[in-house]
Amino acid sequence: MSIMDQDTPEEVLAEFKDSQLGGWGLLQITASTGLAVYAVWAGLLMPGFRRVPLKLQVPYLPASRKQVSNVMALLKGRAGGLTDLGSGDGRIVLTAYRLGFHPAVGYELNPWLVRLSYFHAWRAGLYGKVSYLRRDLWKVSLADCKNVTVFLAPSVLPLLQKKLLAELPEDAIVVAGRFPFPGWIPCRTEGEGVDQTWAYHIQAQRQGQPAEMGQPAERAQGL
Ligand SMILES: C[S@@+](CC[C@H](N)C(=O)[O-])C[C@H]1O[C@@H](n2cnc3c(N)ncnc32)[C@H](O)[C@@H]1O
Numbered sequence: 490m491s492i493m494d495q496d497t498p499e500e501v502l503a504e505f506k507d508s509q510l511g512g513w514g515l516l517q518i519t520a521s522t523g524l525a526v527y528a529v530w531a532g533l534l535m536p537g538f539r540r541v542p543l544k545l546q547v548p549y550l551p552a553s554r555k556q557v558s559n560v561m562a563l564l565k566g567r568a569g570g571l572t573d574l575g576s577g578d579g580r581i582v583l584t585a586y587r588l589g590f591h592p593a594v595g596y597e598l599n600p601w602l603v604r605l606s607y608f609h610a611w612r613a614g615l616y617g618k619v620s621y622l623r624r625d626l627w628k629v630s631l632a633d634c635k636n637v638t639v640f641l642a643p644s645v646l647p648l649l650q651k652k653l654l655a656e657l658p659e660d661a662i663v664v665a666g667r668f669p670f671p672g673w674i675p676c677r678t679e680g681e682g683v684d685q686t687w688a689y690h691i692q693a694q695r696q697g698q699p700a701e702m703g704q705p706a707e708r709a710q711g712l
Contacts, residue, residue, distance in 0.1 A: 541625060544644055544645075545645050545648070547641045547645060549577050550598060551580060552640050552685065553683075556680070556684050556686065557685075560581060563687075570591060570633075572631070572634040575596065581593065581595070586615060589614075592619075593619045594620045594697065596622055596629055597622070597623060603622075603623045631652065632657075634658070637653070637663045638663075638664045643671075647671060650673065659692045662690055673692045674694075704711045
């Protein structure tokens with residue numbers, strides 16, 4: 490009797506229990522599961538990343554509401570545009586635009602996320618006001634970026650530090666979420682645990698010292 494002919498779930502289960510799963514069967518199950526996981530990874534989560542070295546690939550993990558508000562708290566008083574490096578579904582860019590950061594731009598390699606970002610912008614009545622560009626963040630020029638936000642992985646931060654130091658204008662500020670930049674001293678920090686965000690004056694990092702940003706650096710570091 491085949492599984493399709495059986496009536497109750499108990500009978501189907503009994504059939505499975507009785508049947509011996511050989512090495513070949515196990516191999517097939519493992520291979521097809523691996524293939525399915527890879528298809529989801531390559532097709533939905535990481536399309537467009539083929540040319541990015543594996544160690545620089547950062548998966549999509551959207552910032553929480555609290556993380557976004559912590560980022561914006563650190564940028565209070567700043568003016569000009571905002572650039573989110575790896576903008577995901579566009580939430581940071583959208584919030585930044587609402588708070589007066591113009592132009593508000595997101596660089597994102599995943600085309601699905603770029604489309605989703607534009608959908609969110611349209612739904613918010615801000616279509617055409619914000620920009621989501623399908624670009625590799627490692628290849629864009631940051632020479633005009635005054636306010637930069639970064640929610641990436643610790644593995645890519647050292648390389649990103651080099652790019653930021655080399656390209657950002659002297660008065661730029663970088664706000665990092667989830668993970669601080671190694672070796673850099675923030676001028677301010679907001680939130681705790683997974684919601685913590687850190688702000689860095691690029692000029693101070695070039696000079697190797699923390700800068701004032703409306704709050705003493707010692708307080709920001711909890712000293
Ligand atoms: C952890 S998510 C953060 C998303 C968004 N910034 C937020 O906070 O909600 C990182 C994003 O960076 C994108 N990303 C990773 N590497 C990239 C690259 N080289 N160029 C452009 N985007 C990249 C990923 O596709 C992902 O959407």
